[in-house]
Amino acid sequence: MSATLIALGVLALLAGVALFVVDARRRSLRTRVRREWAGRHSARYAAVDPVLTGQWHHGVFSRGGAGRAVELVSGEPDGNRLYLFDLEQAGRVVCTVVALRRPTTSNTTLELRMGSSTAATGAEATQKIEQVTSEAGMDLLGHVGTRYAFTDDLEAARRAVDERLVLLADAAGEDISVLWAEGAWALAAVNATAGPQRWDEIAALLGRFADLVRLLPPPVAP
Numbered sequence: 030m031s032a033t034l035i036a037l038g039v040l041a042l043l044a045g046v047a048l049f050v051v052d053a054r055r056r057s058l059r060t061r062v063r064r065e066w067a068g069r070h071s072a073r074y075a076a077v078d079p080v081l082t083g084q085w086h087h088g089v090f091s092r093g094g095a096g097r098a099v100e101l102v103s104g105e106p107d108g109n110r111l112y113l114f115d116l117e118q119a120g121r122v123v124c125t126v127v128a129l130r131r132p133t134t135s136n137t138t139l140e141l142r143m144g145s146s147t148a149a150t151g152a153e154a155t156q157k158i159e160q161v162t163s164e165a166g167m168d169l170l171g172h173v174g175t176r177y178a179f180t181d182d183l184e185a186a187r188r189a190v191d192e193r194l195v196l197l198a199d200a201a202g203e204d205i206s207v208l209w210a211e212g213a214w215a216l217a218a219v220n221a222t223a224g225p226q227r228w229d230e231i232a233a234l235l236g237r238f239a240d241l242v243r244l245l246p247p248p249v250a251p
Contacts, residue, residue, distance in 0.1 A: 063100045063113075066225045072104025072111070082116065082126075087138050088209040089126065089218035091165035093118035098126075107236070113228055115221055124206065124218045127228065129235040134213035135245035137185040140167060141176040141198050141208045174199035176208075189244040197237055205231070208238060215239040 060076075067074040082095040090096075096118035103112050110130035115122045142161065158169055158177065167179035170186055174195040180186035189210075201208055204220045204227070215235045219227065 059100060062225060063102060066228060067102040070104055070106040072102050072106065075101045081112065085211055085216065087165055087211045088140055088207045088216055089116060089124055093123065111232060122221050125221050125223055126216060126218050127231045127235060128214050128216045129232065129239055131213050131215050131239040133243050134248060136248045137182040137245045138180060139186050139189060139210045139242060139245065140179040141173055142179065143203060143206055144175055144177050185246050189242050194241050197241065201234060210242040210245060215242065
């Protein structure tokens with residue numbers, strides 16, 4: 030009996046070691062790919078930044094808080110500040126965030142979130158909407174293409190919603206859970222499994238999105 034227990038303990042230990050090695054290799058590969066992407070864009074790489082994400086409060090940050098940025102790339106490949114990082118909340122990477130500084134700023138926040146699947150019931154869709162409005166303090170603006178639009182200023186946000194924004198929202202891709210404009214930034218949260226080609230596509234998408242949300246009103250001087 031004791032020999033069996035010892036054997037089981039050894040097997041469990043070996044399994045744990047194997048998982049640790051696989052995870053370490055995965056993180057090492059992720060770091061190498063991120064560094065290479067930074068190099069191609071004349072950007073900088075940092076393993077972690079615990080402060081950067083504190084400036085954002087909407088989009089993916091409205092649930093789980095600011096967390097911290099890991100595997101961070103920062104630079105100005107097209108003249109505007111760009112950040113790409115994995116968002117870690119409660120010790121777990123939940124998504125990759127791409128943030129592009131806009132040429133304009135606004136106090137109006139506009140979010141474009143993926144809608145429920147076609148299999149979802151009306152009750153499930155309603156629950157999702159209520160969850161966003163409760164957690165982020167946002168109001169439902171309506172549909173923008175296949176996405177739900179949320180904002181903290183309905184009248185102001187309507188100025189930015191036109192056919193061009195609908196086309197962009199529909200073309201963004203289902204791997205982007207939320208695309209949003211907050212302050213001086215255009216941001217997107219994408220699956221953490223996305224790779225370099227997808228990062229390039231999202232950076233270009235954010236450039237177009239930033240141009241469209243110029244219609245959001247600028248801050249009012251005190």
